[in-house]
């Protein structure tokens with residue numbers, strides 16, 4: 199087994215992350231109300247409607263109910279989530295019902311209830327946040343993504359709203375959810391297994407599938423960047439979601455590590471981000487590169503430098519819905535992109551949040 203150029207360590211034992219085969223999904227046909235009391239309180243709202251709270255009658259446990267209209271897209275979402283949910287960093291599915299709900303054939307997906315809320319809400323509520331804690335968070339997200347990518351599944355909607363904490367305790371687990379855009383790449387493994395490694399084939403020839411997983415890598419890069427400084431690497435002008443200017447900046451990789459927020463952040467953290475935000479998807483780190491990277495593999499030795507993240511998130515609270523919208527739109531653009539973008543990196547960043555912060559920090 200060869201050692202990794204960045205860590206000098208042998209690759210981790212990925213077999214440890216591969217779960218035992220999930221049992222086949224057979225939705226229950228009897229009425230969900232026989233087993234659950236459905237409450238009117240919603241736990242969150244997504245594109246598919248509300249996620250409701252429900253109580254499992256037999257155990258009294260609180261759970262979350264997502265209602266999907268029965269159609270091929272919902273079936274795919276459910277199938278991919280079901281097959282991957284045995285991992286400790288992916289929200290678990292407890293039960294599935296096929297019922298007529300409000301007059302529509304529906305799939306009722308009962309999940310464990312993630313009482314700890316969304317990733318950045320929890321970080322904002324903390325008194326302090328260090329670079330080592332950020333590395334731990336990125337490691338958890340990466341373990342979930344590795345589990346999917348090793349099954350040839352790309353999530354393609356990896357954003358802060360889909361990362362939830364199991365409870366409010368300090369030992370809560372961070373888990374990935376919402377497989378609404380997940381996609382399985384049937385057969386791509388056949389071309390990349392050691393017995394058939396086509397070194398001579400250009401990445402494009404392997405087909406666009408290769409780029410589905412690179413979209414998750416871009417997301418990990420953006421989330422890591424925000425965790426470390428509190429603002430996103432790319433931002434549009436005038437609040438217009440994913441403006442042409444922002445699209446261009448993403449394609450050109452125009453972002454920076456400005457002072458003072460980045461002054462004390464380690465060069466290893468920046469190295470990881472650079473590998474993840476590469477403009478050409480074929481050059482971007484894969485999930486195995488991330489798990490082997492020193493900042494992730496050696497997360498327990500990452501410096502405990504306090505980060506500006508919480509303060510910046512609090513200062514810019516009113517911008518958070520825009521930031522979320524922009525990330526969603528950028529991901530939507532990547533999902534439909536026929537071709538990987540290959541424009542050269544430009545050094546200077548034109549980021550109005552940065553400009554505002556720089557002005558504030560210079561006391562003007």
Ligand code: ADP
Nearest residue numbers: 241242243244245246249262309310311312376
């Ligand atoms: P959609 O596919 O409609 O966007 P999501 O699966 O993203 O729906 O869920 C929407 C919101 O509901 C999430 O952002 C989250 O706040 C909340 N939510 C989803 N699943 C759970 C869960 N298992 N426990 C608690 N809240 C959840």
